[in-house]
Every structure is written in C-alpha cells, then in structure tokens.
Amino acid sequence: MKYIIKDLKIKGITLTPQRMAIIEFLKNNLNHPTAEDVYKALEEKYPSMSIATVYSTLELLKANGYIQELSIRKRGKACFDFTSKNHHHFLCLKCDSIIDIESECINTCPIVKAGQLEGCKVGEIQAYLYGVCSGCNKKTIKKSNKK
Amino acid sequence: MKYIIKDLKIKGITLTPQRMAIIEFLKNNLNHPTAEDVYKALEEKYPSMSIATVYSTLELLKANGYIQELSIRKRGKACFDFTSKNHHHFLCLKCDSIIDIESECINTCPIVKAGQLEGCKVGEIQAYLYGVCSGCNKKTIKKSNKK
DNA sequence: TTTAGAATTAAAATGATTTCAAATTAAGAA
DNA sequence: TTCTTAATTTGAAATCATTTTAATTCTAAA
Numbered sequence: 001m002k003y004i005i006k007d008l009k010i011k012g013i014t015l016t017p018q019r020m021a022i023i024e025f026l027k028n029n030l031n032h033p034t035a036e037d038v039y040k041a042l043e044e045k046y047p048s049m050s051i052a053t054v055y056s057t058l059e060l061l062k063a064n065g066y067i068q069e070l071s072i073r074k075r076g077k078a079c080f081d082f083t084s085k086n087h088h089h090f091l092c093l094k095c096d097s098i099i100d101i102e103s104e105c106i107n108t109c110p111i112v113k114a115g116q117l118e119g120c121k122v123g124e125i126q127a128y129l130y131g132v133c134s135g136c137n138k139k140t141i142k143k144s145n146k147k
Numbered sequence: 148m149k150y151i152i153k154d155l156k157i158k159g160i161t162l163t164p165q166r167m168a169i170i171e172f173l174k175n176n177l178n179h180p181t182a183e184d185v186y187k188a189l190e191e192k193y194p195s196m197s198i199a200t201v202y203s204t205l206e207l208l209k210a211n212g213y214i215q216e217l218s219i220r221k222r223g224k225a226c227f228d229f230t231s232k233n234h235h236h237f238l239c240l241k242c243d244s245i246i247d248i249e250s251e252c253i254n255t256c257p258i259v260k261a262g263q264l265e266g267c268k269v270g271e272i273q274a275y276l277y278g279v280c281s282g283c284n285k286k287t288i289k290k291s292n293k294k
Numbered sequence: 295t296t297t298a299g300a301a302t303t304a305a306a307a308t309g310a311t312t313t314c315a316a317a318t319t320a321a322g323a324a
Numbered sequence: 325t326t327c328t329t330a331a332t333t334t335g336a337a338a339t340c341a342t343t344t345t346a347a348t349t350c351t352a353a354a
Contacts, residue, residue: 014320014331035311050334055311071218071275076342077310090267103264109252111276117250119281120237127274128218129258134266161351163301182342197303202342223311224341 004066011064018049022057026067026082032089032098034077072098072128088126092133099133151213158211165196169204173214173229179236179245181224219245219275235273239280246280 004023008015021042026033029041039054058080061067068083072091079098081089088101106127111117132140151170155162168189173180176188186201205227208214215230219238226245228236235248253274258264279287 016320016332018333048334050336051310052312052335053333056332071220073218090264090269092267093270099265099267101258101264103258105256105258106253106274109256111248111250111252116278117237117248117276118246119284120239120246120276120278121284122237122276122278123240124277125274126277127253127272129264129267129269130271130273131263131267131269137266137268161300163350165302195303198341199304199343200302203301 007066008064013060013064018046018053019057019060021046021049022054023061023066026061026080030082030100032070032074032079032081034074034079036077037079070098071126074098086124088129090129090131090133092136093130094132094136097133097135101127101129154213155211160207160211165193165200166204166207168193168196169201170208170213173208173227177229177247179217179221179226179228181221181226183224184226217245218273221245233271235276237276237278237280239283240277241279241283244280244282248274248276 005015005020008019022038025038025041029037033041035051035054035058038058039049039051042049042054058067058069062069062080065083068081070079070081070089072089073079074096081100086107088103088106090099090101091097092099106112106125109125111122112125115122152162152167155166169185172185172188176184180188182198182201182205185205186196186198189196189201205214205216209216209227212230215228217226217228217236219236220226221243228247233254235250235253237246237248238244239246253259253272256272258269259272262269
C-alpha cells in the first residue's frame with residue numbers, strides 16, 4: 001500500500017482522493033473484484049465518483065503493474081487482483097468464486113523454468129484451474145447423505 | 148470431422164447446412180477464430196447466414212464438448228478451438244497470435260495429477276503462456292542487427 | 295404430403311467498457 | 325497565497341460483442 005503511493009509519486013502520477021480510495025479498496029478486497037464491485041463499494045463514500053474513473057484507475061494500476069486483470073471473467077466482467085507475486089487461479093464451477101492458488105508447482109514446469117518453448121520466449125504463465133471448491137464439495141456430500 | 152457428424156446425429160441434433168459449414172470451417176482453421184471470423188469467412192458462401200446462427204452453433208458445439216472457448220480474448224472477443232486433447236495456449240504480446248502448446252509438462256504438476264488442492268476438486272487446467280513468439284523474436288533480432 | 299418442433303433470420307436489446315467534451319482539481323510558479 | 329496550466333473527473337453518449345426476440349423457414353418423422 002504505502003509503497004504504491006510512494007511509487008506513484010515518484011512516477012509523477014497524481015494521487016487523487018478517488019485513486020487513493022480505489023487502491024485502498026483493492027488492498028482490502030482480495031476476492032477479485034470487478035470494476036462494478038469497486039464502484040458500488042465506493043458509491044456511498046464518494047457519491048459523485050464516476051464509473052469511468054474506476055475504469056481509468058484500474059487501467060492505470062494495471063499499466064503500472066500493481067494489479068493484474070484476470071483472463072477469467074466473472075459473468076462476462078473483467079476482474080482484478082493485486083499482483084503480490086506470481087500466482088494462479090482456481091475457479092469453482094458451482095459457485096463462481098475465484099480462489100488464489102499460491103502453489104509454486106506450476107512454475108516448476110520445464111517450459112516455465114526454461115522460459116522458452118519452440119522458439120517462443122515465455123515470460124509469464126497464468127494457470128486457471130477449474131473444478132469444485134471445498135465449500136461446494138461439502139454441500140454436495142451433505143446432500144448425497146440425506147438421500 | 149466425420150465423428151462429430153455421426154455423434155451429433157446420435158444425439159438427435161439436427162445437422163443443418165449452416166452447422167455443417169461452421170464445423171467444416173473450424174476444422175480447417177485451427178488458428179482460434181472468433182465468432183466474427185467464422186461469420187465473415189462463410190458470408191460469401193452463405194450470404195443469408197446470421198451472426199446469431201454462428202453464436203448459437205458455437206454454443207452448441209461447446210456444450211457438446213467439440214470446441215473450447217478460450218478464456219483469453221482476441222481484442223475483447225471470445226475465440227474458439229477444436230479440443231483435440233487437453234492443450235494449453237501461448238499468446239504473443241507483439242502480434243496477438245495464439246499458439247497451441249501441446250506440451251504435457253503442465254499436466255504433470257502435482258496439483259493436476261492429484262486432482263485436488265486445499266479441498267478443491269480440480270478437474271481441468273488451462274494454462275496461458277505470455278511472451279514473444281518465434282516470428283516476432285526473429286524480427287526483433289534483425290532490427291537490432293541493422294543498428 | 296403434412297405437420298409439429300427445431301433452427302434460422304434480422305432486428306432490437308443488453309451490458310460491459312470506452313470515449314467525449316465540459317467542469318473540476320492538482321500542483322508548480324510567481 | 326494566488327494564478328495558471330495540465331491532468332483528472334464527471335455524466336452522458338457511443339461502441340461493440342453478444343444475446344434475445346418474434347417471425348419465418350426448415351427438418352424430419354408420421
């Protein structure tokens with residue numbers, strides 16, 4: 001948080017209250033919010049804020065590498081994530097939730113380690129795992145027990 | 148190709164000329180076309196075909212597991228891929244092209260092999276590799292030699 | 295051949311995101 | 325502090341991929 005503020009100042013990027021509020025919100029909401037999520041959350045405190053500001057700030061933060069836009073979309077919407085370090089994402093096909101996967105095991109793949117494949121220079125890898133999350137798993141088990 | 152036709156018939160799905168043409172096109176264009184790509188390609192041969200038909204057929208083929216919709220989007224558009232077998236995708240950040248990664252190495256990750264992680268049941272993994280493709284790499288080298 | 299259900303069509307609707315021009319704000323200079 | 329200019333925000337309109345709709349046209353089975 002602090003380092004972003006400092007960093008942005010060094011880069012000569014203006015720190016408006018709106019931008020501060022958006023950064024603050026993202027810091028405290030690591031559950032991959034959409035632009036709309038951010039907008040709705042800040043609506044009360046900043047009634048005059050425009051959704052266009054949310055989009056432009058998210059774009060700014062993305063361009064400067066503070067946040068990542070996931071390739072995965074929540075019901076057609078882009079969602080965002082603080083890029084603490086390289087991590088992957090798990091998607092629950094039942095409840096639509098996105099869970100961070102901190103496991104390093106994907107990063108140990110030969111391709112990733114070598115940083116290249118068939119002449120392609122590989123910089124980054126984003127893995128999306130699809131399945132059923134533990135919460136939904138438990139629900140399913142309970143249901144089947146009831147029968 | 149043949150097996151899809153047979154399969155669809157068995158499933159009681161009507162094989163209209165439009166659907167046949169779309170399947171045929173996808174078979175011959177493995178470069179991850181968008182709905183618009185499909186539509187434009189068939190426009191000449193089927194001038195009356197609607198883009199809505201393209202979308203509904205892609206949806207049908209996806210629902211039946213013949214094609215895969217990538218999470219990655221080409222300039223904001225969904226793109227599709229025959230799912231021969233589980234494979235991953237490389238995205239060139241310079242030329243926007245998407246290249247199939249047949250390498251099995253990602254699938255050998257402990258998470259994927261175990262099929263679970265932290266209580267989540269993992270069914271499938273889609274990896275997106277980002278970087279610079281061999282074509283663009285060569286161009287860059289040539290340029291830097293010219294200097 | 296008839297007919298009911300399914301698929302196609304063109305147009306309108308939707309909804310996330312982007313663009314725009316006008317109004318406001320930030321920040322450096324005086 | 326006040327002035328000034330450039331950057332930012334705003335709200336509304338525009339964009340654009342995709343979906344929906346209702347009417348028309350096909351398909352396939354009887």
